[in-house]
Every structure is written in structure tokens, then in C-alpha cells.
Amino acid sequence: MFRTIVFSAIGAALVVCAVVSALQFFTTEPLILHAEQFEGAGEAGPGHHHDAAAPAHDHGGATGAAEWEPSDGFERTAWTVLANLLVGAAVSLILLALMVLKGDRIDARHGLLWGAAGFVSASLMPALGLPPELPGTPAGDLVDRQLWWVATAVASAAGIALIAFGAHWALKLAGLALMVAPHVIGAPVPPGHEVAYPGSLAGEFVIASLVVSAVLWTLAGVCVGWLHERLSRTA
Numbered sequence: 001m002f003r004t005i006v007f008s009a010i011g012a013a014l015v016v017c018a019v020v021s022a023l024q025f026f027t028t029e030p031l032i033l034h035a036e037q038f039e040g041a042g043e044a045g046p047g048h049h050h051d052a053a054a055p056a057h058d059h060g061g062a063t064g065a066a067e068w069e070p071s072d073g074f075e076r077t078a079w080t081v082l083a084n085l086l087v088g089a090a091v092s093l094i095l096l097a098l099m100v101l102k103g104d105r106i107d108a109r110h111g112l113l114w115g116a117a118g119f120v121s122a123s124l125m126p127a128l129g130l131p132p133e134l135p136g137t138p139a140g141d142l143v144d145r146q147l148w149w150v151a152t153a154v155a156s157a158a159g160i161a162l163i164a165f166g167a168h169w170a171l172k173l174a175g176l177a178l179m180v181a182p183h184v185i186g187a188p189v190p191p192g193h194e195v196a197y198p199g200s201l202a203g204e205f206v207i208a209s210l211v212v213s214a215v216l217w218t219l220a221g222v223c224v225g226w227l228h229e230r231l232s233r234t235a
Contacts, residue, residue, distance in 0.1 A: 004231045005100070009092040012223035016088030020216050021081050027208040029080075031201055035134035038197035091118065091217060092224040099225065106232075111225020112218055117164070119217035121156035123210060125179060129187030132209035136196050140188030152182040 095114045099106045126149045133139060155178045162175025195202070 004228060005093075005096055007231055008224050008227040009089055009096055011227045012092040012220050013085055013088035015223045016092070016216055016220050017081060017085040019219055020084045020088065020212060021077075023212050023215060024080065024084075025077075028205065028212060031205045031208060032135060035136055035197040035201055035205075038136065038195075088216065088220060091220045094118070095217075095221050096224045096228060099228075106225050107229045108222045108226040111221035111223070113221070114225075115218040115221025116214075117157075117160050118221070119214050121160055122153045123213040123217070125156040125182075126152045127206065127210060129183055131202075131206045134195075134197060134202060134205050137202070138190040138192045138194065140190050144188040148182065148185075148187050152187075155179065155182050 095111065095118060096106070099110060099114055104110060129152065130145055130149055139145065159175040159178035162178065163172045166172045166175060
């Protein structure tokens with residue numbers, strides 16, 4: 001059983017990594033590189049909100065070193081692919097573990113449903129308050145944003161579970177309330193809204209990021225469900 005779970009997650013992670021990396025290459029990556037060009041130009045120009053961006057990232061004082069980042073080209077692509085592989089493995093393991101705990105049949109169709117639920121809870125609902133951000137976008141306190149994101153993802157996942165599996169209408173209503181609650185409280189507000197890049201880039205990046213995330217979650221669910229079903233037959 002454990003061996004089947006591990007091999008299923010690894011196989012799904014490889015497929016997800018290949019597809020998501022290729023998709024990012026043509027969608028989100030060009031937008032990020034484009035925004036970084038404006039960010040660099042804005043830091044040198046007067047009147048831009050991010051003139052102090054470099055010192056803001058320097059947590060070690062005036063003499064601290066700048067944050068490390070991979071160079072463009074092969075190094076950046078290699079780190080991106082590695083990150084996608086790790087994320088694909090983590091998502092596949094999470095979805096498969098939930099399906100095993102639920103005890104229902106594990107196959108590609110059920111994997112798709114679980115993957116769609118994961119996308120809604122971990123990506124779509126948090127993005128309503130904290131949309132994906134391009135480099136150079138003003139943002140609130142990092143810890144506050146992380147706490148809000150985690151709380152929203154957990155509340156959304158619990159809400160979806162109550163709506164999908166709750167036997168009584170009151171449970172389904174409670175699930176809906178859980179999904180709405182983080183947005184009633186509100187996400188951390190950024191200090192400003194000025195950006196160096198054209199505003200249309202932000203909208204394109206949000207859409208592209210959500211599409212990539214949807215592909216990641218649903219493809220991981222389909223692949224890990226299909227592989228687990230196949231490997232279980234041969235075990």
C-alpha cells in the first residue's frame with residue numbers, strides 16, 4: 001500500500017512538473033521577466049513607490065547583502081523545474097492521502113474532483129483576497145499575508161468538505177459560511193497601489209497564474225488517481 005502511494009505520487013509529480021514547467025514558460029514567466037524590467041527601471045527613477053525596494057529587503061541593516069536570486073537562463077529554469085517537481089509531489093501526496101482516508105474508490109475521475117477542490121481551496125479562494133503578484137507589487141506584512149492565506153485555505157477546504165459530504169443542510173450552510181468568513185474579515189491591505197509596470201500586466205498575470213494552478217491541481221489528481229488504480233491492480 002505504502003509503495004503504491006509513493007510510486008503513484010512520484011509518477012504524477014513527473015507529469016505535473018513537465019506540463020506545468022512548459023505552461024509557465026509560455027505564460028507566467030514572460031510576464032514576470034517583463035515586470036522585472038520595469039521594476040529595475042523604477043528603482044532608478046524618481047517618484048516611484050519602489051525607490052526604497054532594495055533597502056526594504058535588507059533585513060541586516062544598511063550594510064546587509066541583497067537577497068540571492070538565480071540568474072536568468074538555465075539556472076532560473078532549473079530551479080523553477082525543481083520547485084515544480086517538489087510542489088507536484090507534495091500536491092499529489094496530499095490528494096492521494098485524502099482519498100485514502102476518505103475510503104472511496106481511487107481513480108482518475110475521483111482524482112479530478114479532489115484536485116478541483118484543492119485548487120478552489122488553496123488557490124482560487126485565497127486569490128480573491130491576495131491575488132498572485134508580479135515583482136514590484138506593493139504588499140502588506142509578509143507574516144500577516146501568510147497567516148491569512150493559510151487560514152483562508154484551511155477554512156475553504158473545511159467548507160468544501162462540509163458542503164460535499166455534509167448530510168444535513170445546516171452543515172452545508174456552515175461550510176458556505178466558513179468559505180466566506182476570511183473574506184468578511186479581509187486580507188492584509190498593501191501600503192499602496194503604485195506599480196512601475198503597466199496595469200494590464202497584473203490582470204494577465206493573475207489569470208495566467210490561476211490557470212497554471214488549476215492545471216497543477218487537477219492534473220495531479222487525475223494522474224495520481226489513475227496511477228494508484230493501475231498499480232493497485234498489479235500489486
